Amino acid sequence: MLLLNPGPVSLSERVRRSLLQPDLCHRESEFFDLQDEARERLLATYALDPAEWTAVLITASGTAAVESMAISLTPRAGRLLTLENGVYGERIAAICEQYGIAHERMRVAWTRALDLEAVAARLDGAPPGARFTHAAVVHHETTTGRLNDLRRLAELCRRHGVNLLVDGVSSFGAEAIDFGDESLSAVAATANKCLHGVPGVSFVIVRRSALRQASSRAYYLDLGRLASLQDRRDTPFTPAVHAYYALVEALREFAEQGGRPARHRAYAALAEQVRGGLAALGIDTVVPAEESSVVLRSYRLPAGMAYASLHDALKASGFVIYAGQGELSKTLFRISTMGRLSSADIDRLLKCIAQVLR
Numbered sequence: 001m002l003l004l005n006p007g008p009v010s011l012s013e014r015v016r017r018s019l020l021q022p023d024l025c026h027r028e029s030e031f032f033d034l035q036d037e038a039r040e041r042l043l044a045t046y047a048l049d050p051a052e053w054t055a056v057l058i059t060a061s062g063t064a065a066v067e068s069m070a071i072s073l074t075p076r077a078g079r080l081l082t083l084e085n086g087v088y089g090e091r092i093a094a095i096c097e098q099y100g101i102a103h104e105r106m107r108v109a110w111t112r113a114l115d116l117e118a119v120a121a122r123l124d125g126a127p128p129g130a131r132f133t134h135a136a137v138v139h140h141e142t143t144t145g146r147l148n149d150l151r152r153l154a155e156l157c158r159r160h161g162v163n164l165l166v167d168g169v170s171s172f173g174a175e176a177i178d179f180g181d182e183s184l185s186a187v188a189a190t191a192n193k194c195l196h197g198v199p200g201v202s203f204v205i206v207r208r209s210a211l212r213q214a215s216s217r218a219y220y221l222d223l224g225r226l227a228s229l230q231d232r233r234d235t236p237f238t239p240a241v242h243a244y245y246a247l248v249e250a251l252r253e254f255a256e257q258g259g260r261p262a263r264h265r266a267y268a269a270l271a272e273q274v275r276g277g278l279a280a281l282g283i284d285t286v287v288p289a290e291e292s293s294v295v296l297r298s299y300r301l302p303a304g305m306a307y308a309s310l311h312d313a314l315k316a317s318g319f320v321i322y323a324g325q326g327e328l329s330k331t332l333f334r335i336s337t338m339g340r341l342s343s344a345d346i347d348r349l350l351k352c353i354a355q356v357l358r
């Protein structure tokens with residue numbers, strides 16, 4: 001079965017086999033070597049300086065990394081602006097609501113781009129007692145495949161002295177992220193999307209200067225505590241040891257294959273192959289290709305076809321596609337190009353879709 005859903009992904013044999021390594025006690029030096037290598041390689045993915053940045057590992061899915069980032073890096077006296085154009089942006093606001101973090105929301109329709117002029121006006125218009133210290137955004141909004149314009153948003157935040165927190169769960173490892181912009185404080189992501197590891201471990205890439213001002217609002221997800229223990233080759237809880245094995249092997253494979261630019265190129269070729277093939281069958285993208293990620297794209301369901309019938313027919317041929325969320329479930333379907341996939345796999349997928357349409 002080939003997984004075309006946005007994580008977990010189809011594994012390479014090398015990563016799958018890495019799960020069969022020796023049992024490890026997480027209080028022994030062998031585990032801390034593994035933890036160190038994972039943290040170093042995560043920073044190397046974007047050539048980040050370890051003096052300035054750190055990678056903090058969390059045994060949990062991607063949402064936990066986003067939650068830990070938002071609740072730890074927004075100071076108690078801070079104020080967060082959440083920028084939302086999909087399920088995952090709305091999730092950040094729900095996290096803030098849950099923890100009672102001072103925040104305001106800016107929402108646009110799920111299929112629309114963020115309105116950066118409106119964001120600037122909102123930052124400018126905040127009264128002196130309620131200035132925003134932080135903003136949060138999803139880089140690649142997996143709801144639709146839209147790639148939000150991180151570069152322009154970071155610029156805007158820099159001009160306003162606002163720190164930017166990024167959900168990069170479905171872009172980290174494939175899309176460009178300008179860590180050089182000083183407004184960028186942290187990016188949360190996971191092992192089992194563009195990095196091709198297994199579910200169970202997620203992480204936050206965070207500026208050390210931002211960590212020094214972190215607040216402690218949670219027990220398990222306390223980013224500052226996790227960071228300081230991991231820096232001392234320690235861990236507060238039992239990590240998902242086998243998921244760490246897979247993450248490290250996936251990161252080795254990633255580096256050998258040419259790193260982030262190579263992964264971007266590989267995904268782009270597959271995503272364009274899917275787009276071109278579906279266009280020839282009369283199926284359009286929901287978001288224009290130039291505003292989409294290379295990681296996942298959403299397509300309009302052909303008139304009169306229910307998602308379930310397309311899904312079930314493709315599953316019978318060995319492909320798992322992904323439904324739209326909420327209202328969009330009636331009108332679109334999604335195809336991700338993450339994981340171990342080849343151009344021949346996409347050819348076969350397109351032939352199967354053509355057959356289903358006939």
Ligand SMILES: *Cc1c(COP(=O)(O)O)cnc(C)c1O
Binds near residue numbers: 007
């Ligand atoms: C997948 C995803 C998440 C959530 O990840 P889980 O691992 O399911 O918790 C968060 N944000 C984005 C943008 C995602 O694509």
